[in-house]
Amino acid sequence: MSTSVSGGSGSGSESEGGERHASWLELFFDLIAVAGVGQLAHLLHTGPSGTSLGRYAVLFLAFWFAWVMSTMYGNVAGERTRVAAVITAMFGMAVMAAAVPGVHDSDGKARAFALAYIVVRLIASRARSGRGQVVADLPILQLGAGLAPWVVSLWVHGEARLWLWAAGLLIDMAVMVRVSREALQVEIDQKWARAEERAEERAEHWLRREERRGGALPPEEAHARVDRVGSRMRRKPQVVAADVGHLAERLGLFMLIVLGEGLVQSVSAASEEPWDGGVRAVGAGVFVILVLVWSLALRTGAYGLPLLAPRALPVRLVLLLHCLFAGAVAALAAALGRAVEQAGEAMPQPGRLLLAGVLALILVTALVCALVSGRGAGWALGAVGPALVVVGVLAVAPGAGDPEGFGTVVSVALAVCALAWPVGWRAYRPGAPAAEEPAQGAAAGFTG
Known part of the structure; x- marks a missing residue:
């Protein structure tokens, strides 16, 4: 399913003055936030303790990050938002919400929570990288170091799992604080320059190999083939900002x-x-x-x-x-x-x-x-x-x-x-x- 959200009054995404507002798809997606916040708040309903507060903080932060990554995808994609991606992310967050009460007592539910978080995050990041875009306002979509502890936690049991989740979330928060739009642009430019250098080296190596074989090509054809080698490189990622x-x-x-x-x-x-x-x-x-x-x-x-x-x-x-x-x-x-x-x-x-x-x-x-x-x-x-x-x-x-x-x-x-x-x-x-x-x-x- 690759249906995109269209603009106009049918989607409720754009007013007569041209201002963009939440679409029906986005409002439907927010229903899962209603369910998730309710489940999370109930963690503290029977009386707070150090353990319950720590668990609440980790689970709320994970659920909020899942929500904001999906929200940022729709924000940047606009009318090109894929309905299938949003609905799949919504289902993943529904699994997270349903697993909240049993995260502490059930390995199966805790593993489901972690796996759903990983899937939601990958959906949001792949949806942007697939278009060759880097979202400057949410750098964790591109920089996935914070996801590694979540993957490891799939094979861990007990309280150690929560500590891994907390470590992954702290990494993400540090990335949010430290990585600016300018830093992202510099990193992209450097990686692209290195990729161009490697492409040129491959092209020159190919030309020298052809010359050693005694099959020197006319200059026009040689340059055309070099250009074809360079065109195989991916398009340079574009840094985009939120609406x-x-x-x-x-x-x-x-x-x-x-x-x-x-x-x-x-x-x-x-x-x-x-x-x-x-x-x-x-x-x-x-x-x-x-x-x-x-x-x-x-x-x-x-x-x-x-x-x-x-x-x-x-x-x-x-x-x-x-x-x-x-x-x-x-x-x-x-x-x-x-x-x-x-x-x-x-x-x-x-x-x-x-x-x-x-x-x-x-x-x-x-x-x-x-x-x-x-x-x-x-x-x-x-x-x-x-x-x-x-x-x-x-x-x-x-x-x-x-x-x-x-x-x-x-x-x-x-x-x-x-x-x-x-x-x-x-x-x-x-x-x-x-x-x-x-x-x-x-x-x-x-x-x-």
């Missing part, structure tokens, strides 16, 4: 999916509890928290990241921040679901630490985004500093067994205050980021 407006929309849609998991978990928990005053108060607070995260991520920034100006960072670094932020919000969904279940009690210390930890990660991401957007250290600290103090109070509060321990209602109220502060700061002290903010278009849809 930034379309990518901003796709990353924002992923954040909506993650926020949707927060709604699902809190509504599901509330449906199973008696609706006393505690549940009503916590349920309302949880809803406000999700609204505040939505506002912070999708109204005050770009690419689904809080307080970020659209062109403040290279896309490859934006992707890493997005992964960090999305993982924190997905973990927040699990913490909020637990909070609704424990509405009438003092929040257990592990649950409270999880809530404080993911809130701190969300706020630190916002601080980094504000700083790189040129808003100034004073503005950034004013937007995030007081909120981090509130989170610190939540983290160091007495435990659930202590008579002075924070109740769940108070813990949720503190979380609301922590997130409301940067949203209010951005509304009343908007500042002026150094990076250009477009007045309209998909990227502007994520700015305040």
